[in-house]
Amino acid sequence: MRIVVVGGGFYGCSIAADAARKGASVTLLEARPGLMRASSWFNQARVHGGYHYPRALTTAARSRASYADFVRRYRDCVKDDFLCVYAVARGGLTNARKFRRVMGLIGAPLQEAPGHVRRMLDPGLIEAVWVAEESSFDTDKLRARMEDELDLAGVDVHLGEPVTRVEEHPDGAVVQTVAGSYRADCVFVCTYGESNAALPADVRFGELRCEPCEMALVDLPSELRDIGFTVMDGPFFSLFPFPSVGLHTLSHVRYTPHGAHSSFEAAAAAVKSGLPSRANRMIRDSARYLPALADAVHVESLWGVKVVPARRDNDDARPIVLRKSGGGRVVSMLGSKIDNIGDALSVAGASVGERV
Secondary structure (H helix, E strand, O other), X not given: OEEEEEOOOXXXXXXXXXXXXXXXXXXEEEOOOOOOOOOOOOOOOEEOOXXXXXXXXXXXXXXXXXXXXXXXXXXXXXXXXXXXXXXXXXXXXXXXXXHHHHHHHHOOOOXXXXXXXXXXXXXXXXXXXXXXXXXXXXXXXXXXXXXXXXXXXXXXXXXXXXXXXXXXXXXXXXXXXXXXXXXXXXXXXXOOOOOHHHOOHHHXXXXXXXXXXXXXXXXXXXXXXXXXXXXXXXXXXXXXXXXXXXXXXXXXXXXXXXXXXXXXXXXXXXXHHOOOOOHHHHHHHHOOOOHHHHHOEEEEEEEEEEEEEXXXXXXXXXXXXXXXXXXXXXXEEEOOOHHHHHHHHHHHHHHHHHHO
């Protein structure tokens, strides 16, 4: 079977390597000069354990179910030598009782935070504080791991080759690029909403909300360096280790997004144009809850595009969104979390099985 995978992020690389190991002839096309340089790099590097989604039980449960498998599979790329703290703010979209109940339903462990951690947070603004079970991943190590897997599986990797059109035909599919064309029995498109217009109409994602986003990379005072803080659930913040550069990402629900666009390309153009940083606002507002954060130093920012189907604009759920062409030869996948790769591989394998 001939398979073309469009997109060299973590999902695309994983699907390509998995299909090749099972005997398919696989070509991987990536528009950028290197693998995992877009959404696989621009994220919090969080291995989700379900805690982020108290208002979306299915998403929380799938994250919890995927967590142990991801940590086991990519143990050499995972960092867990820090204290992961979740706090529930007063006046947010959830409360401590509901948060604890949802975590109990999905089997996500919570322990009362030690006293020195609780004292770091303002009790007038924070209702409850727990230690949770989540890790971070080193993107550079994960990229090297995927490059090795692709090489060992015999995947034909083409870098710097943007796709201009994907077509389905009765006897197969054709992928057009700036350099030529590729015929395939099955095509998987894993571009996180990029090049959506190049796809057949029945596999496009419809209306998208594409946000230019900034995550600040900060150097922390010593008492915070071995801790990750997430304050739920509303216009609050998350402070999480980013192992690739030895800093923490600081993201803020209000200040991380810089507007919204209806296409990935428009949002990417806004990022490229040079947007003013809001890192200092993130630090100031977050320090109301975590006063020691006032001494954080903004080193640089990661800029990228966050993509969510418009119907999920006000919904906390983050499922994998799948579109399949009428003939079943073209499958587009919009993944939301890197740790749900097991679900993505299952879907991809089922799609290939239908064509065999």
